Amino acid sequence: MDTGSPMPSRVDDLVGRDDELRQVSQLAAPVTGATRGRVVTIHGVGGGGKTRLAQEVVHQAEADGRDVGRVRLRQLRDPQMLIQHIASELQLQDMGDRQPGKALIATLRQRNMLILLDNCEHLRGAVRRFVAALLAAAPGVTVLATSREPLRIRSEVVFALGPLHVPRTADFRPDDRFAAAELFISRAEQARPGVNFRRHYRAIVDLCRRVDGLPLAIELLASNVLSFSIAEIAERLPVILSTPFDNSAKADALDWGLDELDLDPEDDVARADAAFTSMLDWSWQLCSCAEQLLWRRLALFPDSWDLTIARAVCADDDLPADVIDATHASLVQKSVIVRVDEVNGTTRWRMLETIRNYGEHQLTIEADEVRWRHYCWITETFEHAARSWLGPQEIDVLRHCRRLLPDVWLALDFCTERGEAAKALRLLDAVFGTRIPFPGGVVNETSYWFNRVAELTEPGMMRANALAAASYVDLCKGSPTDARFDEIRALEAATGEKSLMATVAEAVYSTFGKPSKDSIPVMEQASKDAYNADPENPAWANLAMWGAFSAVFNGDRDTAERVSAKFLADSERIGAQHQLGWARWTRAMFCIVHCSDEPDRLAEAERLFASSIPIHASFNDRWGPTWWALAESARSAAAGEHERAARLGGIVAGMTETTGTRCDKLVGFQDALSRGQNQARAGLGQQRYMELFNEAREEALHYDDALAVLVQLAAETDGERGDEPLSVRELEVAHLVTQQYSDHEIAKKLFIAKSTVRVHLRNIYRKSGRNRETLATWLEQAH
Structure with a gap:
């Protein structure tokens, strides 16, 4: 999963813990029915190896084919955000309007999996309540927790992890080993x-x-x-x-x-x-003054960092930037800092939790100063990203922003703890400008922070902008309501100013909540004004996207064709792949909504689907694929492909249940989906329709599986084919597929996670333009 610096799925060189590994693995083995034994807490002192042991237990379970999830809790400070954090770590983010706890448990109710909750001690009360509710509702889930103190719930089995074996005296034989x-x-x-x-x-x-x-x-x-x-x-x-x-x-x-x-x-x-x-x-x-300064300042980071970030946040007159690299290297040698991974040629680092806590306790007098520099760095980073994503570099910018989200939440905590609403809103505006909340799966977190900032502000334009942004997010979540717009309009009237965000939010509402043709010229003009004011600022492109949506769903055919064609042409010229995916989606919806009886237009929509799904899949987009599944379902029904339409309707239902992305609550989508499914039902008969729908829905309850199905469907069409060669690992996976190995068998053979196999398969289908059945022929010809 691409979420910043992931918890390592395996820890090499786990020394002297074979007995403990076997015992905890047995305790965490799948349990059917009974609640007792389905939460195992590894309990012990700091530095005792709880995390390393737990990671190895989870790795072995995954190698044996078990569905696993890993949740790092050390960077979470606000218990109120526990559910959203767990969902994000498990890549089960809910982006709808459901209560977070109910949404996550509803998803996990379908799973048979082992979930690691690492470093629970500072959130024991919140974790205890969540785990108790989860075990009662999800009979297939087992929780493995690490904590300095037991969670103290009835079903808990506590495994006390003691020190490594060492003799009590010096009286031992020369060949003894400890x-x-x-x-x-x-x-x-x-x-x-x-x-x-x-x-x-x-x-x-x-x-x-x-x-x-x-x-x-x-x-x-x-x-x-x-x-x-x-x-x-x-x-x-x-x-x-x-x-x-x-x-x-x-x-x-x-x-x-x-x-x-x-x-x-x-x-x-x-x-x-x-x-x-x-x-x-x-x-x-034993550390020098410079090493002590860097240790305690790096302890501020909730997750990982690279040296560029370390220089930006930790350097000052007492610790000049030109000594950071050497000082950092010295702390690595002293085992204070450990390597995490390498991303795009840049190494990322972190501290073990106990060492980080020690450093953070040393950060007293200068804490606010360091946190202020951290806020400035993360804000400037996102402001730059918000201004620079429009182009071929877009996907890389989005990946970088998603990796830095833990730093965003930390900086927002810093601002709101001190009542600095203006500073918090500045950062939130920058985050929103990158569009990462939607493909990054943090829609609810973004809504939470905009609402929290609104509560801190006095009546005025700052509050109007915060409320407008929260309304925008809620509309996209499928919660169309005009309740906040009354207050926003009153604030605009009182100040004599106009909120651009409110204009956009109202236009979105008039597109998907309460359709009105009035939104079309409003959005077109807003996009033109933004472009004329600053063509280098991508804000105009985002406005153009919503203008195209409005034209397709609210306009007549000529308007919809003109606006969607221009949006597609502009996006192709710019080369921003994620933006291009949405431009193709908009054009496909034009073909479906306005030209459903024209075979050539429906063929165009199918080609657009085939060329766009791989873009969303390559980024592991948590938002767009559900919208594409709905579009392709409606197109298939209009083209008379009723079995495909029924399956895609089931995929939409399953992905909606998993992610909370409620396309079906937005008026234009709701019409397209219901019309297509009614056509499929009429063409197949109720019984056959429900068989196909329910089978696809069950498969789509696992988001990775649903995405893999969409990629395979895209590969089966006669749309655009990629000519990018397969990587060495992808070739290994492809050859095993042609030998009839299952995903589980491939994972065991290559010592990788089953979810990683699915990612490779998505890439293989995208690059080859083939599916599982036709892959062998393509391999023979191409390799």
Whole structure:
């Protein structure tokens, strides 16, 4: 999933946790019927390896063909946004007007899957309520949580994750091996390849025992082999640790079955926590002033960053930009920062949650200053994106914006916490200008923030603009209402000003909520005015799109043809692919709405569908494909292709249920969909129609599956074919498909997720112009 810096689906080199991995995997195995055992919480101190263990459990479940989802909670601060955040992480965003909790649970009710909720401790109350409701409603879902404290719900099974095994005394045989020491050696060898650390095995065991076998503490210790010998680390350790250590039997009570010693588990947890905090203190003290500054400033980021972002937010007179790169590299060597992935040739980085929390606690006096720089950076980034997306670079701009959405929410929190409504609205306007809320699947989050900002503003144009934007989003969600327009008009009258956003929102309402021809000249003029004012600002193109929509649904045939043709020609000239997809959709709707009895026009609409769906699929668009499915359903019915129309009607229903994108609530769409489905029903008979409709609907309840079906349908037409060659991985997948391997079997054979297989298949069908049945012939000819 393309959502910023994804949680790694697999963690390599998980040392010394084989028993725990087996036990948690068994606990998280599918359970039928009973609620008990369907939520497993890995509980333990910070730095104990909860996240790494959970990730490996999920990875193995996915490799075995199980449907899995991964949710990172560490960057979420507002419990009120928990549902939207979980839906976004699972790529199950609801973009309709349903209550978020009910919408998500309604979708998950259909699933048999394992969901990882990572780092729950700061949101325990909200997570507890959500998980309890989910388990009661979705019998096929199992939740695996990580938390420093149990969730404390009735069905919870708590797995206490203790430290890695290390002997309580120095009395062990020379050939004995211990998980804690093996981890130290593994990390030390990564830092200094070629050095024989095993000759210091007893000293390393002693070091690991002194930090209670905590994995992250061990890794921090091991990172110091770049600067110190093993003997020097051992010499400094007693000073590092803030509490005295005796090598008594209490050392391993958390995990090693020593209940007969009458130990106090809470005391052991506190002791382990103190040991780890001491290790973090030492790591902090070993850092230079520049490294400490960068550590605490980077701890602000809710997700990941690259070096360009680090320089923009963290640099000042005390930490000049020209030392950021070297300081950052030093923190990587010290294991404070870890690599996430590489995106378009740029490496992204993050901190483990415990280390990030430590750094954030150091960020006290200068916190507001750093958060202000963060706000300025993210706002300027989105303002630039809003002005520069119109062109061939559009998809890359949208992908970049989607990756930065966690930073947007953090900056908006900063503004609203301080009552800075104007600053929040400036950022929201920039985000809205990129159009990312719709293809990025964050429509409800955007609506939430516009409404929240409106509540903070006094009566005036700022409030009018916020209300107008929220109305615009709600209209697109399928909630046509004019209730807010009365207040907006009153605010405009009181100030003597006119809100452009209100003009656009009213035109959208008169297009899809309460159709009126009056919206056509309004939108055309608004687009012309915006272009004349600043042709480099893409705002005019967005206005032109809504003007074309209005012309198609509200205008006569001549007007609809003229406006849709101009919009398509302009979009082809500009080369912005996502915009071009919508221009083709508009032209296709013209053919369907105004020319349904003309075969050549219907053929044109089919070709437009075939050439556009791959564009939306390549971006994993959460919005447009449902609109295209509706258009193609109506076209198929008009062309007498009743079985295809029934299937596509089922796909629309399934995608609507999954995403909440309610095309059927918008008047123009509602007419086209109902007319097409009535034609299909009449042509097939009720029984056959319902068979095809329900079968397609069930398949479309998984969004990736629905998108794959649309891509395959597009490939089956005689529309435009792509000539882009397949990648090496796509060729591997394609050859396995021709050998009759299922998606699940391909995933296991290539050690990738089933969802990744589906993404490859979408690309293969798009590039080849073939479907699963005809792919073999194409491969023989082309390769």
